[in-house]
Amino acid sequence: MSNIPGDLKFLSSHEWIRVESDGTVTVGISDHAQDLLGDIVFVELPEVGQSIDAESDAAIVESVKAASDVYSPLSGEVIEVNALLEDQPEIVNSSPYEDGWFYKLNPTNMNELENLLSPEDYSEACED
Known part of the structure; x- marks a missing residue:
């Protein structure tokens, strides 16, 4: 199984979310x-200022194999996007949890975290 940060x-x-120290x-x-997905060749990011509902599509990732929607784990307002991905979408392949992040949200309902999978539960879901 692939690396899954705790x-x-x-x-x-397959979307992940990290709660930052400032609450974003x-x-x-x-x-x-x-x-x-394989080699990622394009990422379409949401607009800064855009409001997104939990589990609604927020971005698109395209690879040599397929295009896939990226869903938002929480509701909130987009406060930043990873501009690096515009010219270097392959960063998602090499660093999905660090440099290859997609966007940052100012969440409107932190209770939605309760609906998400823990790393252990996610790992089990991937094995099924």
């Missing part, structure tokens, strides 16, 4: 997801 929460659709959250796709 400080993240996950959607079963960072969103990306898992190592497992990037591995399934």
Whole structure:
């Protein structure tokens, strides 16, 4: 099984979320997801200022194999996007949990965290 950091929460659709010390959250796709997708060639990010509902589509990732929607683990306002991905989408393949993050949110309902999978539960879901 791919590397799964213990400080993240996950959607079963392979998005991860990290709660930052300032209360914002960072969103990306898992190592497992990037591995399934193969070489990533394009990422379409949400707009800064855009409001996103939990589990609604927020971004698109395209690989040599397929295009896939990226869903938001929490509701909130997009406060930053990873501009590096515009010119270097392959960073998601090499660093899905660090440099390859997609966007940051100012969450509107932290209770939605309770609906997400722990790293252990996500790992089990990937094995099924």
